[in-house]
Amino acid sequence: MKRTITIAVTGLNAIDSPGPGVPVIRALRESKEFDVRIIGLSYETLEPGIYMHDLVDKSYQIPFPKSGQEVLFQRLAYIDSVEDIDLIFPNFDAELFNFIKLAPRLEKELNIKTFLPTVEQFEARHKVNLSEYGKKHGIDVPHSKMIFSTSEIPSIPSEFTYPVVVKGQFYDASIAYNAEQVATYFHKISAKWGLPVIIQQFIYGTEVNLIALGDGKGGTVGMVPMRKTYITDKGKAWAGVALDDDDLLNAGRKLIAATNWRGGLELEYIKSSDDKYYLLEINPRFPAWVYLAVGCGQNLPEQWVKLALGENPTFYDTYSVGKMFIRYSWDMIVDLKEFETISTLGEL
């Protein structure tokens, strides 16, 4: 008999740059061990997951991360008083810091559990620190540096060979082939994501991604490599295929072991023409393509739940190679009353 459990999930924005919430919920709904009741936590009133009533039982709006931890805690305390939440499953980079900091209090005062990276793990893997991170753990990372002003652009050729990648500290990346293009992207990215802007050496090769779950003790609960086979203009995977790549799996396991990674993660690598792997990014949560892992035989969100509950997860050592995911869009028809309810009452 399945155990009944109430899980609050964020990342319900199943849009063209999708959050992982909806596929995480889909995975949890397919759990063989848990009968889940899903509470959706949304930031915006048009996040599609709010209206997916076959997946989400009840939704609540929560304050944006910049509102601070106390405001978030109070809102979660109210939601918990109504819904008696067992677990919180955060899925956004920008909200993670608040949830990581609140985790001990959530467990102590509200008996809500979660399973997230430590603050140290979260901060160390940040884009601006990735170069140092690579050196510390013996991982190949493209050379990068932070710049805070356009006056630093002329010195780029002394450290890099064009093209370079110009990156925002949270999001956005553009390839620049000369100083003028760097300046253009610097202004565009810094206006949106603030400073610093990161300059990273461009590596020619094929981008490959890994989804994984670390048990916090150096063990890898499961891991599936994927190559994007259809990419949107925002660089998001619209289709992908599970790969058979032992070198990539070993690189991922090595990183998780070296860092004692705790929770879900996505590793983005570039495989150079001489078959060397360079780590481009560590995303500290499951990616939006998490359901491919489920399709390949690894229900990583289900094992995440077991870890959060303090139970022993099932460690996966196989998956189906060659399984593909193909994303699609779907127009839901929603009564204005529902939009009105979430907009005015903050819950639906």
Place this chain on the structure above:
Amino acid sequence: MVTLKKNIAISDSGFVFNPSNGDSFSLNQIGLDMLLQLKDARSEEELKAVILSKYDIDKDTLDSDYYDFLKMLGQFKLLEVS
């Protein structure tokens, strides 16, 4: 000796999938026959003998096409030297 990488998947329809990098290809029947010979680690002579016996093609054309095909397979990282 040049052979096809062991993990390359080939279907009867001529669909080829490289699980190492996710690349996929479609072959016509003669391409499929050649790839299956390579997968079975047949020597160049054995492979050409099979193709010559099965298809209406002269040896010089086969020699030329064989090397072109092998070069292409190499570029697509489907081959290994054993």
